[in-house]
Amino acid sequence: MRKHLITSILLSTIGTSITYAQNETTSALNGTVRAGNTPINGATIEAIHLPSGTKYTTSSRNDGRYNLPNMRIGGHYQITVTYLGHTPNVKQVEKLALGQSSTLDIQMIANDRLLEEVVVVGTRQERSSIQVELELRRISHVQQYRIYQHSTGVLQISSS
The missing domain is CATH 2.60.40 (Immunoglobulin-like)
Known part of the structure; x- marks a missing residue:
């Protein structure tokens, strides 16, 4: 009896873990936006999932960090970072993996001619x-x- 109870609990725990893993359908992108060593607050980060055209947008925080959660898995993504007085920075990300958070740090270059x-x-x-x-x-x-x-x-x- 005790053996069946332990087996039941074990299978229940494994089943719950598998269920949680099956519910994960997205990925995430995060990183830091800087100009040299200085973090940039308020930079706009836009990610476009090129196969579907889905857009994800966020802004960097006081410490320059940003987070784009709940993104479609796969790729390709075009990432565009803009900030007043800086040249836009465009990057490509080939693929985002299921349930993973990828990191993309961005360096911005000042461009006073844009002001x-x-x-x-x-x-x-x-x-x-x-x-x-x-x-x-x-x-x-x-x-x-x-x-x-x-x-x-x-x-x-x-x-x-």
């Missing part, structure tokens, strides 16, 4: 006209435009 700033300033010259200055700044290039609205409603744009 642009637009400043709009409005001043009143007279009662019937308004001047607006539009300033577009790049790294070492500043270009200003002046927009005038005449009392007739006509806009005039000139560069300074």
Whole structure:
């Protein structure tokens, strides 16, 4: 009797383990996004499962780490990481294994040429006209435009 009880418990435990293993149908991708040794907070990580077109998106945390859970198994995946002021980084992952978490660490490269700033300033010259200055700044290039609205409603744009 005791032998049958132990056998029953053992088979029950093995059956439960097999059931849990059969319910696992996904994989995961995680890693760290850095610029040099500095972790990047707020980088956007997008993974596209190329055979199906399924997209997974997340952002990196304060320590630069990210996690994309519940991804389709197999592959190929295209991973694109973007962050303001940095060149987008595109990687390929061949395959994600069932129930496994794969690691992909990303190095970002700063690109100041991607940054642009637009400043709009409005001043009143007279009662019937308004001047607006539009300033577009790049790294070492500043270009200003002046927009005038005449009392007739006509806009005039000139560069300074």
